[in-house]
Amino acid sequence: MLEIVEDGLNLPVPPPQIQPEMSVFWEALRVGELLLPHCRRCEFVVWSPRPYCPKCGSFDVDWVSASGDGVVYSFTVNRRGKGFNKKYQEIGPYIVAYVELAEGPRILTNIVDADVDSVEIGVRVRGVVHRAGDDVIVRFRPVEGESAHVDSSGGAP
Numbered sequence: 001m002l003e004i005v006e007d008g009l010n011l012p013v014p015p016p017q018i019q020p021e022m023s024v025f026w027e028a029l030r031v032g033e034l035l036l037p038h039c040r041r042c043e044f045v046v047w048s049p050r051p052y053c054p055k056c057g058s059f060d061v062d063w064v065s066a067s068g069d070g071v072v073y074s075f076t077v078n079r080r081g082k083g084f085n086k087k088y089q090e091i092g093p094y095i096v097a098y099v100e101l102a103e104g105p106r107i108l109t110n111i112v113d114a115d116v117d118s119v120e121i122g123v124r125v126r127g128v129v130h131r132a133g134d135d136v137i138v139r140f141r142p143v144e145g146e147s148a149h150v151d152s153s154g155g156a157p
């Protein structure tokens, strides 16, 4: 456990950029569960997370736990790394992809733990949470020895 210091800070502590109604999503992702908003009225599975359904406009949205399984829908290899974020300039080529989740949504993400020249459209992938402190992001890695059926039992509890 780390000591929590609240008084006498030299620097301000900016509030996190998390909408209160989306905190459930982030708290789950911090322990490895990918939640997807699900419209109870029209059954649409929503991405990106938001407290309403962009398809029918309903606010009757709950959460479903994603299996973490998906396929590469489209991707590009970024080899230049001249983005505004300095950290991205030092890592070499990386893959930006749309992954189509088993539950339906296509999410913009990265493919990791893969040779950038080996990834193809249609490759089966599985989600992985990258965490730095309280910051988390879901990314995907190719499934080793991909097979025809998807075993979703490896999902988060």
Ligand SMILES: [Zn+2]
Binding pocket: 039, 040, 041, 042, 043, 044, 053, 054, 055, 056, 057, 058
């Ligand atoms: Zn809906």
